[in-house]
Amino acid sequence: MGSGQVTDWQGKHVTVAGLGVSGVPAARALHGLGAEVTVVNDGDDARAREQAAELEALGVTVRLGDGETLPDGTELIVTAPGWRPDKPLFAAADRAGVPVWGDVELAWRLRGPDAAPWLAVTGTNGKTTTVQMLASILEAAGLRTAAVGNIGVSLLDAVLGEERYDVLAVELSSYQLHWAPSLRAHSAAVLNLAPDHLDWHGSMEAYARDKGRVYEGNRVACVYNADATGKPSTEDLVREADVEEGCRAVGFTLGAPGPSQLGVVEGILVDRAFVENRQRNAQELAEVSDVNPPAPHNIANALAAAALARAYGVPASAVRDGLRAFTPDAHRIAHVADVDGVTYIDDSKATNTHAAEASLAAYDSIVWIAGGLAKGATFDELVGGAAKRLRGAVLIGRDRALIREALARHAPEVPVVDLGRTDTGAMLQAVQEAQRLARPGDTVLLAPACASMDMFANYNKRGDAFAQAVRELGA
Structure with a gap:
């Protein structure tokens, strides 16, 4: 189970760690591909028993109340993103030479040969809004897309479903990135970095390192926050990333943009990254008033979304139309x-x-x-x-x-x-x-x-x- 695509799942012994929003679709998908699936789950409450009964009806083995011991014969673990790396189950897997994938890694490896590229977004805050803005901009450009990942629609469903997409707007958490070693996005953004989930990652450095994984292998653009202070900054993560030849660092700022940046000039969102002769030229994308709500952090989200969409090649008019069409989630300002x-x-x-x-x-x-x-x-x-x-x-x-x-x-x-x-x-x-x-x-x-x-x-x-x-x- 190395880094290549696994094409034959027939009879492979896969342990799915955790029920919940990612575990159940993973168990269903793997069972459907012919794998021998065992689900282990720490909890044994009414909800878990209900989910277990549904999976057992398909022929999946479920062990409730025991998420610590490695089932005999396991060749691969697919874990729910929230399971901490220091769990005994993963130590046992390490000793036995069994790889551990997250649901994102599984989805990445199950894509078909002509799969839609991923535009990926992570960061401590603003991920969901930015991914939804990005999807709105891509739709305004006439592309078939969806906002998926850590946002509601399971990536597995998007990858294995009947619907064909041109491109996916993917929200990724630090947990998901930790368990997704072979993910390679078309372009990606880290919006910001602030201490969060440090109990899970163990340190700010480890948290930042997992966020920075989103840049690994990017093809076109690594989008970073040019206004960010603190160490490591999102720009530091870009510097450390191993990207494909020709991939560019593209900053976004609430100030006037330099070359290879998007920013704001006199109430206008402008692009000096994806234009001819970026030393001298700038492309108007939208007005600040097209952003809903036009609070500073949300303008930053809009610039990051615009940068990823422009990296994918959408016209400036689609940025404006997509931002105008976007309505924020409930309970968000x-x-x-x-x-x-x-x-x-x-x-x-x-x-x-x-x-x-x-x-x-x-x-x-x-x-x-x-x-x-x-x-x-x-x-x-x-x-x-x-x-x-x-x-x-x-x-x-x-x-x-x-x-x-x-x-x-x-x-x-x-x-x-x-x-x-x-x-x-x-x-x-x-x-x-x-x-x-x-x-x-x-x-x-x-x-x-x-x-x-x-x-x-x-x-x-x-x-x-x-x-x-x-x-x-x-x-």
Whole structure:
């Protein structure tokens, strides 16, 4: 099971690690190709038993509650992306010389001979929005495409399904890239790098290294964030990548672009990378007002999407039309209502400090609703950067004390309401307290910088609760 395509799966013993959104399609696909499939899963709850019963009906063996021991005769492991590299199962595989692939690696290897090329996007924040913008631009150019990967549509389904695509817009997480050694994209972008999932990767260096894998073997363009600070930067990752001859580094910036960059000049998104004579010429692509919403971090997403689409050869008009046609996901800087001159914005999807930082940078005078599960994050840098924009803060959730302490250190003059409740009804009280602190012209911003599971099933439910509470104010 080396690096080449596996054409004959008949009778091969494959262990699928983990049920869930990637494991079940992988087990089905491999079984359909004739492999002898065993699924191992740590959990043994009602959902797992339901999924196991469906697979067992096909003839797949499922072992629930035992994800640690390697089944006898295993020749390959296909793992769910979230399974940590330090699990005993993988140590056993290493000792036995058994390769480990992720679902992305499996999809890459199962592509047909004339498969659609992949335009890949990774980064700590903005991946989903950028991939959706990219798909919208490619569609505007008349191409058959889909937004796939870490975004809903399984890559396996896209690769093995009946539908023929010209090109795929692929969102990849650091987990997926860790387990995808032979992936080679047409072009790829790393949007940004900030500490995240360090418990999984072990260090910032390891996290950055896995993100940087997206550039390996790129053919046309490695798209990087020219505004990024910190080490390693996305440009550092491009420098370290082993790419095909002729592949170019293409930067995007919110400032005026240099040669081989995309950027912004007087409210216009312009391209100085994919034009004749880029030393002197620039191509207008779209107006900043064509980006929805036109917040700085989202303009950066649009530039990255435009760079990948241009690398694939789409005309400038398709960039404009695709950005105009794009509508962002719910709970991503969503305008809920204006009540008594105050704007209420739902960015419940800002589940980490980097996403919240981008959100806070988009408004001038903010009453900030924040808190939840911190996942090991610290908040000093976030609060220090946003302090001058804060009218007040309302804190909810289990780890709110971490944010309260950062506010006391870096924004001691900002009034803080600390809500001790963690029941779902706390959101209505949070919105009422925020209304009390706000003045006409202010923005009440739900950008929690934390995960939601201490109080809500997911960030969608948290955003819904916020929107419902705002509607009750308006009523």
